[in-house]
Amino acid sequence: MITPKFRANVESSVGYFSMEIGLSPEIPTYSGGLGVLAGDTLKAAADLSMPMVGITLLHRQGYVRQHLDSAGSQSESPFSWSPGEHLELMEPVVVVEIAGRPVQVRAWKYEIVGHAGGSVPVYFLDTGLEDNDTEARRLSDHLYGGDHQYRLSQEIVLGFGGVAMLEALGYHDVDVYHLNEGHAALLTLALLERRVTARTPQIVHDDDIETVRSHCVFTTHTPVPAGHDQFSSHLVRQILGEQRYHHLESTGCCQGDTVNMTYIALRFSRYVNGVAMRHGEVARGMFPQYPIDSITNGVHAGTWTSPPFQRLFDRRIPEWRHDNLYLRYAVNLPLDEIINARNEAKETLVAEVKRRTGKGLDPAALTLGFARRATPYKRADLLFADLERLRRISRNVGRIQVIFGGKAHPKDEGGKELIRRVFAAASQLEGDVDVVYLEDYDMSLGMLMCSGVDIWLNTPQKPLEASGTSGMKAALNAVPSLSVIDGWWVEGHVEGITGWAIGDERPESIQEQEIAHLYDQLENQIVPMYYERPYSFAQIGRWAISLNGSFFNAQRMVSQYALNAYKQVAEEPTLLAIPD
Numbered sequence: 001m002i003t004p005k006f007r008a009n010v011e012s013s014v015g016y017f018s019m020e021i022g023l024s025p026e027i028p029t030y031s032g033g034l035g036v037l038a039g040d041t042l043k044a045a046a047d048l049s050m051p052m053v054g055i056t057l058l059h060r061q062g063y064v065r066q067h068l069d070s071a072g073s074q075s076e077s078p079f080s081w082s083p084g085e086h087l088e089l090m091e092p093v094v095v096v097e098i099a100g101r102p103v104q105v106r107a108w109k110y111e112i113v114g115h116a117g118g119s120v121p122v123y124f125l126d127t128g129l130e131d132n133d134t135e136a137r138r139l140s141d142h143l144y145g146g147d148h149q150y151r152l153s154q155e156i157v158l159g160f161g162g163v164a165m166l167e168a169l170g171y172h173d174v175d176v177y178h179l180n181e182g183h184a185a186l187l188t189l190a191l192l193e194r195r196v197t198a199r200t201p202q203i204v205h206d207d208d209i210e211t212v213r214s215h216c217v218f219t220t221h222t223p224v225p226a227g228h229d230q231f232s233s234h235l236v237r238q239i240l241g242e243q244r245y246h247h248l249e250s251t252g253c254c255q256g257d258t259v260n261m262t263y264i265a266l267r268f269s270r271y272v273n274g275v276a277m278r279h280g281e282v283a284r285g286m287f288p289q290y291p292i293d294s295i296t297n298g299v300h301a302g303t304w305t306s307p308p309f310q311r312l313f314d315r316r317i318p319e320w321r322h323d324n325l326y327l328r329y330a331v332n333l334p335l336d337e338i339i340n341a342r343n344e345a346k347e348t349l350v351a352e353v354k355r356r357t358g359k360g361l362d363p364a365a366l367t368l369g370f371a372r373r374a375t376p377y378k379r380a381d382l383l384f385a386d387l388e389r390l391r392r393i394s395r396n397v398g399r400i401q402v403i404f405g406g407k408a409h410p411k412d413e414g415g416k417e418l419i420r421r422v423f424a425a426a427s428q429l430e431g432d433v434d435v436v437y438l439e440d441y442d443m444s445l446g447m448l449m450c451s452g453v454d455i456w457l458n459t460p461q462k463p464l465e466a467s468g469t470s471g472m473k474a475a476l477n478a479v480p481s482l483s484v485i486d487g488w489w490v491e492g493h494v495e496g497i498t499g500w501a502i503g504d505e506r507p508e509s510i511q512e513q514e515i516a517h518l519y520d521q522l523e524n525q526i527v528p529m530y531y532e533r534p535y536s537f538a539q540i541g542r543w544a545i546s547l548n549g550s551f552f553n554a555q556r557m558v559s560q561y562a563l564n565a566y567k568q569v570a571e572e573p574t575l576l577a578i579p580d
């Protein structure tokens with residue numbers, strides 16, 4: 001459908017740019033945590049009726065669909081979908097220059113309608129126009145696919161195309177540009193260019209940089225170096241062009257032979273944050289020359305609360321939907337009602353496991369859940385470090401079963417190997433511990449798993465987990481975490497109250513110690529409590545909602561962005577306007 005008119009003079013103050021945005025399972029434009037967080041952020045902004053607009057790429061082939069053979073070897077296929085079934089095609093077409101040639105970009109719109117009727121539009125940029133050559137047309141096909149040239153070209157579409165598209169759609173009042181991860185860094189260059197191109201010669205002055213800085217905020221999402229995009233200077237000159245490369249050089253954004261997107265974002269942002277308190281510390285260590293704050297992630301409560309808990313909250317704490325702080329009063333929920341809701345969510349998951357794998361799990365057995373991107377530092381196989389001990393606990397203390405999920409990036413051989421190791425352990429444990437690995441982890445499986453297991457397991461190598469959000473989804477559903485103390489768990493963990501720790505509070509992992517502690521916790525605390533003291537176990541779930549669900553939600557997170565990141569209104573907002 002084509003809208004008859006552009007939206008003119010729309011009042012909107014925050015432009016939120018993200019390479020991936022996950023809104024629903026049917027729109028496969030996300031790969032994992034980063035995209036889901038972006039979607040949750042925009043949903044919470046809509047709930048709060050905040051003036052915000054999202055910008056991302058269309059990703060016509062999605063990320064990947066995951067297939068696992070009987071040995072756990074992963075193969076992938078594209079996730080083709082029909083944008084027209086979910087999104088509305090907009091009229092404007094803008095042009096960006098990539099490798100010296102013009103590439104046309106159009107946009108598809110999704111309107112998020114918030115709880116109180118506020119709305120936040122999200123625009124998906126698309127280069128699949130007939131007028132573009134084949135190579136250009138494919139730029140909006142694959143999320144995190146292709147080589148460096150492909151990725152850099154996509155970042156040009158996101159940054160330059162996004163800024164131009166907002167203008168073309170009539171968003172003239174964007175005061176704050178939010179760079180969600182370094183992928184969006186080039187938008188700063190697009191803003192800089194607006195000021196410089198009218199001049200001859202095109203020289204960047206200090207006050208140009210200051211003006212751009214006064215409008216940009218940047219959230220960095222990972223301490224893992226591979227998560228920070230770097231391109232060779234040679235490639236940047238070729239794809240971005242000499243003039244723009246020169247702007248980068250003259251503003252100190254090039255380090256020797258490489259251009260690092262995180263440094264561009266840091267250089268051009270007046271406010272920078274990490275995504276949990278600990279991650280802020282780690283990021284300050286990585287980039288000591290910049291002030292870096294922390295705003296801890298949160299999840300969209302309405303999206304990540306399972307139907308049985310939605311009904312329970314609606315009945316007992318009806319205010320929870322418009323004000324998530326009311327979840328604090330879950331502290332008074334009757335434990336029997338928590339237990340009933342948990343049982344219902346668990347039965348739904350067990351039925352889905354049966355449907356997908358044919359395997360019948362026991363709804364009465366203690367069920368551990370683990371699902372996240374399959375990559376070495378997440379250590380999905382830590383639970384299997386000592387199979388004999390795990391077997392003994394399951395035989396002698398109480399039956400344990402485990403449900404896994406998670407895709408490896410197609411090029412992440414270490415991540416693929418990890419999945420095979422989980423499969424190998426599963427077959428060795430047969431008869432003592434049932435282990436299933438569900439294919440193609442996505443938002444819908446995330447919902448089922450985070451709400452349907454008894455314990456949410458998280459074993460990353462410290463200090464590499466920036467935040468982690470799946471444990472927050474679990475908390476909303478009265479599912480306690482058993483986790484290494486990293487990321488959000490540094491803040492959310494109260495031993496024996498909201499869940500359990502693996503290892504101590506030191507910022508680095510000592511693997512042997514963590515393994516021993518993981519088994520100790522299962523053997524001495526968790527398994528006995530689950531089987532012998534079900535009301536104590538349900539009480540932990542209730543604390544998880546009350547202490548953690550009430551805080552680690554996207555409504556609190558977005559309010560903190562508004563207070564700490566967006567609040568400084570630019571002194572001269574009109575300075576960014578395109579010169580006549």
Ligand SMILES: *Cc1c(COP(=O)(O)O)cnc(C)c1O
Nearest residue numbers: 032033372442443446468469470
């Ligand atoms: C929530 C979610 C994630 C992020 O989980 P982490 O704990 O941050 O690793 C990844 N993928 C999907 C599909 C999710 O729903």
